[in-house]
Amino acid sequence: MQSTPIVTIAAAEKFLKTLEEFLNHSEAFFALIIDRGGTILSQSGRPPDGTDITILAALAAGSFAATRELATRVGESEFNALYQQGSHFHILMNAVDDDTMLVTIFSTQTTVGLVRFYSARTSEQIAIQMQELRADCVDAPLVFTEADLNTASQIFRDTTDKAV
Amino acid sequence: MAIINYANKEVQFKIVFYGPALCGKTTNLAYIHSQITETNKGELVSLATAADRTLFFDFLPLNAIVIRNFKTKFQLYTVPGQVIYNATRQLVLRSVDAVVFVADSQWDKMEENIESFRNLDENLARQGLSLDTIPYVIQLNKRDMPNVAPIHYLDFILNDRAVCVPSFEASATTGQGVFDTLNTVSRMLLVKFARDAEAAAYVKSQPTPAASPMDGVAAGLRQPQAAR
Numbered sequence: 001m002q003s004t005p006i007v008t009i010a011a012a013e014k015f016l017k018t019l020e021e022f023l024n025h026s027e028a029f030f031a032l033i034i035d036r037g038g039t040i041l042s043q044s045g046r047p048p049d050g051t052d053i054t055i056l057a058a059l060a061a062g063s064f065a066a067t068r069e070l071a072t073r074v075g076e077s078e079f080n081a082l083y084q085q086g087s088h089f090h091i092l093m094n095a096v097d098d099d100t101m102l103v104t105i106f107s108t109q110t111t112v113g114l115v116r117f118y119s120a121r122t123s124e125q126i127a128i129q130m131q132e133l134r135a136d137c138v139d140a141p142l143v144f145t146e147a148d149l150n151t152a153s154q155i156f157r158d159t160t161d162k163a164v
Numbered sequence: 165m166a167i168i169n170y171a172n173k174e175v176q177f178k179i180v181f182y183g184p185a186l187c188g189k190t191t192n193l194a195y196i197h198s199q200i201t202e203t204n205k206g207e208l209v210s211l212a213t214a215a216d217r218t219l220f221f222d223f224l225p226l227n228a229i230v231i232r233n234f235k236t237k238f239q240l241y242t243v244p245g246q247v248i249y250n251a252t253r254q255l256v257l258r259s260v261d262a263v264v265f266v267a268d269s270q271w272d273k274m275e276e277n278i279e280s281f282r283n284l285d286e287n288l289a290r291q292g293l294s295l296d297t298i299p300y301v302i303q304l305n306k307r308d309m310p311n312v313a314p315i316h317y318l319d320f321i322l323n324d325r326a327v328c329v330p331s332f333e334a335s336a337t338t339g340q341g342v343f344d345t346l347n348t349v350s351r352m353l354l355v356k357f358a359r360d361a362e363a364a365a366y367v368k369s370q371p372t373p374a375a376s377p378m379d380g381v382a383a384g385l386r387q388p389q390a391a392r
């Protein structure tokens with residue numbers, strides 16, 4: 001099995017720089033790097049008001065995976081980008097590598113062509129950074145130990161359960 | 165698989181609620197959502213059809229305890245139980261850290277339970293995962309219904325692997341057993357995560373003859389540092 005991906009401080013800074021540059025060039029206003037399981041690795045810019053980006057990430061990963069299924073049915077291995085057009089906001093999703101994707105949100109202030117162009121380049125950069133990150137983290141470092149868990153309280157609490 | 169983020173001091177985990185159609189997976193998430201304090205939960209997103217069946221998945225993000233300054237975050241997913249949605253189940257299982265298998269205790273659901281459990285095993289295998297390594301628990305749901313099979317029978321047919329896992333009687337509509345299930349599987353997951361990390365740290369601490377001078381630099385990068 002693959003080792004635990006670890007976003008080190010250095011890696012986080014690289015991702016951020018890449019995303020910031022991408023937003024500058026493409027004039028999109030929000031970009032997100034997520035793993036295909038739906039977890040956020042990095043983000044930059046401002047999401048549309050009231051957007052819960054954790055949910056955004058989960059749904060983006062889900063819909064991208066669904067289109068991958070669709071792609072295989074028509075004999076493609078994968079669509080490498082997916083574009084959703086709205087009336088105010090548009091979303092572009094790019095495959096970065098087998099485990100990672102880039103989600104970009106933009107509005108009418110820019111064009112899909114521009115975003116598409118820069119997102120392809122950005123995806124390639126992120127793919128390299130992901131490779132470095134994986135090579136760098138051959139194993140999980142100690143975040144906490146089993147002993148820490150033994151002293152930890154209940155993980156989740158049922159608020160009606162006064163007895164706990 | 166878990167993702168550790170040193171930049172914002174978070175560890176994220178994914179738990180999938182698996183089981184046959186209508187066994188109560190969504191009801192579990194709805195109950196959890198109703199009981200967790202506002203600051204620790206996100207929205208419960210349900211992608212369901214009008215008939216109230218899970219079409220795609222349900223999703224609930226939760227914050228849990230802070231351990232050694234690291235926030236633990238859990239993302240709970242359900243899968244659609246209908247046989248035809250196997251592609252969806254596979255994509256939801258992607259990067260899963262732990263599983264709750266929800267069984268429907270009613271006698272006439274035994275075949276569906278067994279089929280779903282077998283399907284879980286198969287879908288995990290496709291990802292190179294296995295019930296032997298992934299932490300999981302079994303929830304025997306709908307105990308309040310009149311036509312239910314006895315616990316020992318359900319355990320006999322669903323919990324008969326080499327290692328018996330914890331199983332819980334539950335009634336998700338009232339919430340009975342729901343938090344026992346969630347807390348147990350989360351703790352199992354955290355323990356496994358800590359053990360894997362401790363084992364890796366031990367291996368790393370052993371002197372290797374071929375250690376390159378760059379190793380120290382890479383290790384330095386991995387050390388938790390105060391976030392800016």
Ligand SMILES: Nc1nc2c(ncn2[C@@H]2O[C@H](COP(=O)(O)OP(=O)(O)O)[C@@H](O)[C@H]2O)c(=O)[nH]1
Binds near residue numbers: 306
């Ligand atoms: N009596 C009873 N009904 C339940 C229980 N859990 C779920 N249900 C009902 O079973 C039906 C299907 O539940 P749902 O959570 O949508 O199933 P899912 O397909 O596994 O997500 C709903 O009508 C629920 O109210 C339970 O513990 N007891």
